[in-house]
Amino acid sequence: MSTITLTLEQQAKKAKAASALTGxxxxxxxxxALLExxxxxxxxxxxxxxxxxxxxxxxxxNDLSEALLDRLKLTEERIKGMADGFRQVASLSDPIGSKLSDWKRPNGLSISQVRVPLGVIGIIYEARPNVTADAAALCLKTGNAALLRGSSSAYHSNKAIVDSIHKALQTKQITEDAVQLVEDTSREAAAVMFTLNEYLDVLIPRGGAGLIQTVVKQSSIPVLETGVGNCHVFIDQSAQTEMxxxxAVNAKTQRPSVCNAAETILIHDAWLSKNGEKLINALLNHGVEIRGDEKLQALSSSVKPVTEADYSDEFLDLKVAMKTVDSTEDAVAHIKAYGTGHTEAIVTESEENKQFFFQHLDAAALYHNASTRFTDGFEFGFGAEIGISTQKLHARGPMGLEALTSSKYLVEGAGQIKE
Structure with a gap:
């Protein structure tokens, strides 16, 4: 057994023991503890x-992109945001022990279904130190233990955050093993985590498509899959110009390095002919590199030709693909072809077109007249999130407290036996 395997097994074993206590x-x-x-x-x-x-x-x-550096960067404001996340999670209702349903059978058995912790949650993530705090908060509130494996690029930040969390846990006489950082950031260590079925109950990957697919394909532990965000904003013919x-500008530029930022803007041809230059100039003024079709290029020499690959890319940067469409149906068809099921938005004054958009698209979150940037656990009132799930089993969308729970049935009788 390698040293890496031995070390990780010991950590996972401690996490398993800790989960019995945190539960x-x-x-x-x-x-x-969260307030501390x-x-x-x-x-x-x-x-x-x-x-x-x-x-x-x-x-x-190491020549990390500006987008990754932005994800990695901490400021006093961002640290305060993480602390406020702890406080908001503390203010939320505790799901553990809550009754989902109850009923009585004709034979007199009383059955109830209650929420319980998942157990030990392994989280593998890239360049996002705030995930360390969010994961610790959500896992502790739901009685789970967390085994955190961040990327090498954020190692010192993650270690400092976990050290701070450990001080607070010590103050409240809660075992530090409830929140552990895997300090080996090698691929071999990640591969070992994929096999720790005896100790880990679920794995959650947060990062780019490569990381997510690696975990999904190689893990023998159940995976709560978070998704890549190729998000769209569709501006319909009836959309109010200023809105x-x-x-569109907010969805693309407010923080372009995150998964709920818009990567493609679809524009109805009739709206484009009246307002296209205004939108293009607004995006250019925010430093956005625009890649568009011929109609968009005709409006500005700054618009570069768009490629098929641009419609599939998650830029995570100040770049955007733009396309002219003839109808809501065309916009929906494009999104179905290129979207990742994360977040899609329509800007329209037409109730009919809004309903068509909502009914014919299948994504974790659909918006009418609002920015895609709100697909977030904090913005949804969850306090924090463990990730945005684009799968359909167990959890979908921003995963807050309830997504980190399972359930068990409690059955009470009075001596009944099966005949």
């Missing part, structure tokens, strides 16, 4: 920022 914590105990974690994170802001600078310098030396421009 018994009261709501009050969990909430007090929030306070401690803010106290450790300077240390966390210092370690984050180490990761950022290394990332720049459409504002939504």
């Amino acid at each position: 018994l914590l009261s709501t009050r105990e969990k909430n007090e 974690m929030a306070d401690q994170l803010e106290k450790d802001t300077d240390v966390i920022l210092e370690k984050n600078q180490v990761d950022l310098r290394t990332g720049k030396d 459409a421009v504002s939504i």
Whole structure:
């Protein structure tokens, strides 16, 4: 047995033991720990920022893209946001022990279904230190233990955040094994995690398409699959000009490196002829590189020719593909061909076209007259999220507390036997 395998098995075994304890914590105990974690994170802001600078310098030396560097970067505001996430999760109702349903059988048996923790949750993620805090918060509130494996690019940041969390857990006499960081960021370590069925109950990958598909294909542990976000904004013929421009620009530029940022803007031909230059100029003013069809190129020499690959790409950058369509039906057909089932938006004043868009598209989140940037656990009121699921089994969309639970049946009788 290799040293990596031995080390990871020991960590996973400790996580399994810890999950038996965290699953018994009261709501009050969990909430007090979460509030302590929030306070401690803010106290450790300077240390966390210092370690984050180490990761950022290394990332720049390794020629990480601006999009990845933005995901990696921490600021006082972002750390405060993580701390506020702990506090919001503490304020939410505890799902553990809640009754999903109950009924009585003709033979007198009383059956109830209640929520329980999943157990040990392994999370493999890339260049997003905030995931470390979000995962710890959600797992603790749901009585789960977390085994976290971040990327090498965020190692020092993740370690500093977990160290801060451990201080808070110590203060509240909760085992540190409830939140553990896998410090070996090699591919071999990830491959070992895929096989720890005896200890891990589920794996959740967060990152690019390559990481997600690797986990899905190689893991022998059940996977809660988070999805790539090739998201669209469709501007319909009846869309209000200022609203459409504002939504499209926000969806693309507010934070282009995240999965709910728009990657393609579809525009009804009639709207384009009246307002296309205004939209193009607004995007250019925000530093966006536009790749569009011939009608869009005719409106501005700054629009580059679009390729088939551009419609499939998740740019995660200040780049956007744009296409002219003749109808809502054409827009829906394009999204069905290239979308990833993450988030799609329509800007329209037509109730008929909105309903067609909502009824004929199958995605985790569909929007009418709002930016795609709201597909987020915090924005949905979940406090934080473990990821955005684009699959259909168990959980879909932003995965908050309930997505990290299972259920069990409690059956009460009075001596009944099966005849």
